[in-house]
Amino acid sequence: MTTLICDCNQTQPLDPKALSQSLSEPLTLHTALCRREASAFVQAVQGTDDVVVACTQEQRLFGDLAVEAQAKTSVIKFVNIRETGGWSSDAKNASPKIAALLAAAHLPEPEPVPTVTFKSAGRLLILGQMDQAEQAAALLADTLNVTIFTQGAGEAGGAQNRRYPVLGGQVVRVDGWLGAFKLTWQNNNPIDLDLCTRCNACVAACPEQAIGLDYQIDMSKCSSHRDCVTACGAVGAINFQREAQEETAEFDLVLDLREQSAFTRHALPQGYFRGATAANLLRLRELVGEFEKPKFFDYKQKLCAHSRNEKVGCNACVDICSAEAVSSDKSRQQIKVNPNLCVGCGACTTVCPTGALTYAYPRASEQGVKLKTLLSTYQKAGGKDAVILLHSQDAGQALVNELGRAAQLKVAKGLPAHVIPVSLWHTASLGLDVWLAALAYGAAQVLVLHTAEEAPQYADGLQAQMAQAQAMLEGLGYAKPGRMPVQLVHAAQALELDAELQRLTTGQQRLSTTVPAATFAVMAEKRSTLSMVIDHLLEHAPVLKTATAPEALALPKDGSLFGSVEVNKDSCTLCMSCVSACPANALQDNQQAPQLRFFEKNCVQCGLCVSTCPEKALNLVPRLLLTPQRKEVRVLNETQPYGCVRCGKPFGTLKGIEAMIGKLAGHSMFQGEALQRLKMCGDCRVIDIYSAGDEQKIV
Structure with a gap:
C-alpha cells in the first residue's frame, strides 16, 4: 500500500513522522500534490501496490492523471483528512485521528453482494398543468418518449400543435419504480383527446367557460347546455354519454409537476421526480438503459418474529420503512421486502430484534472491522476519548465538509481532534449492536448525525434503541444519570453542527468509566454480537464490583431486545x-x-x-x-401429568384436562360416557367408542 499525504498549500499541520509510525509505512509530506508535485502521484500509480490519496477535492483530476499515465495499480482510494481533521481549530492535536482515517482507507472494499436490476426504455409520464408539462417535455423529448397527463391548462394553456400524447381524467394512483411504473386513472373526460383536433370551437362555444385549453371539461361548471357538442360538429370528439372507465398505462419514468406528490411515503421510488428542476431534468435524460444497485438486505424467515399461526408479534420493520418496501404476509408467516423499492436505509435491520433482517452492503461485520481499525489506530497513535460520529454519505458528508471549510475561514471551530467521522450509506443502518461494539472497542462516545434528509420515524426508532443503550450503560455503571454516551445529533447547518459537537463532546456526555478494549469481532448476526458485547460489558461493569449489585436492569419497553x-x-x-x-x-x-x-x-x-x-x-x-x-x-411453570382413566398412560396435564372438562361439561355433545371419554387417551377413546357400538348391536 502506498499512501500520499498533502498539507494543501500548508493549510494543514500534518506530522508525517507521527503518521508514518502509526501506519508502519514511510510517508512523504507534499504541499501541492495536485499541482506541481503531481508526478509523485503518477509515479505511485505506476506500481502494482494499492494507492491511497489523502485528498477528495481533486479526485477527478487524479483519476484523469491515472488514465493518461496508464496506471498499473488496480486500486486507487481517496480519503478526506482536510475537512475532517486538518481544517479545524484543534488541528494541531488531530494527528491520531488522521492516522485512524488513513488506516481505515487501507481496508479492502466490502465484499460484493447480489444486485437489483432496473431496465428503462425511456417512457416518461409527465403529470401537471398542460403549459408546464409541455415546457418540460420540450427539454426531454429528444431523449425520452414523453406522454403528458394533463391536470389543467395552466396560465398559457397547451400548444396548438400536437407534439406529445395527452391523457386526461382523474388520477387514481401511481405505483411502481424505475422501469415499472403503472398509472391508473379514471377516464371521465367527455372529450376524446385522440379525436380532438384542438380547433378550440368547443372552448369558444361554452357559455360557462368550463373547457380549458387542455381540453378537459370541468363538470362542476358545466350546466349541460351542450353547445360544445354542437360546435364540435362532424369531428364528434365530445360525448357526455360515454361511461367513465378506469384505465391503466405503464411507464419507465415519472415527472410529477403537481403540488401533491403521488406518493405519501418519505422515500420516493427511483425513477420518480418532483418538479422540473434543472437537476431533475438532467437526471431524467440519463435514465435510459439498464441500471443496478446493491440488494441491501438479507432475510431469514425462520428467525422472523413477525407472525406465527396468523398472529402478529413484531411489526417493527413494517412500521419504520420510509419506502413502504416492507409489508406483512401473515398467510406465509413472514414479511416481504420489495428490493426494487428498498432504498438501502437499513432502518428495518436496525429495529429487527432477532436479526432476521440484516444489512448486506456493507455488512455489519465489515463495519465492525472498520470501527476497530479506526479506534485501535487512534489509541496506538496516542489519541484519547475517541468520539465516533456516524453520518450519511450524502447530506451528512456535505455538512462535515462545509464545517471544515468554515473552520478554515475562522467562522467555526470545526471537528474536534477526538471526533472521528464515519461515513455510512445511511445513519439508520447501524444500531445497538454496533454502537455498543464501538464503545467496547474503546470509543468514549457514539454520535449519530441526523440531518433534514432522514425520515421522521428513523429518529424515533434510533432514539428507542439509544434508550436501551442508556439504560444498560447507566445500570452497569458506565454512565452517570444524565450522561448519554450514545445519542443523536440534530443539525441541518454547519454552524449548528459546530455548536452541537462543542456542546456534546467537550462536556460530560462521554462514558464515565473506560471500557477495556474488546477483541471480539462484530458478527453478521445481531444477537451474536449483542451477546459478546454484553458479556464484555458485564465482565468489566463497575456496578457488579459492588455489594449492592442488582440482579437485573429494567429496560424501556419500547424497542427492548432483551x-x-x-x-x-x-x-x-x-x-x-x-x-x-x-x-x-x-x-x-x-x-x-x-x-x-x-x-x-x-x-x-x-x-x-x-x-x-x-x-x-x-x-x-x-x-x-x-x-x-x-x-x-x-x-416457568409445571404441573402434574394427567393419566388416562382407562390405561393410566399420561396424555395431558392435570390443569389442561380439568379446564377442558370444565368448559365442555355443559355441552349436549359431552354428556354421560362422552364426558368420561375426555379423560381417556386417544387410543382408549377409540376403543371405548367401538366397544360401546358392539354392545348396542348385541342388545
Missing part, C-alpha cells in the same frame, strides 16, 4: 401454544414432563407468545438479567 416472560400459573394450562409460536427458541417444552421452560438469553420480546396464548397468561418483562441464569434454562 427480557423475561412472566406466567400466571393459575391461568396457564401448559398447552404449549407459546412454545410453537416462539421464533427464538426462548420458550421450550420438556418431552419428559409437563413443563414450560425459558432460556432468557434468546428472548427478543416480540410478543408472539403473549398474542398466541389462549388463556392470556403471559406477560413480557423488558430487562437485562445480570446473573448467570441469563444463559441457563429455567422452569
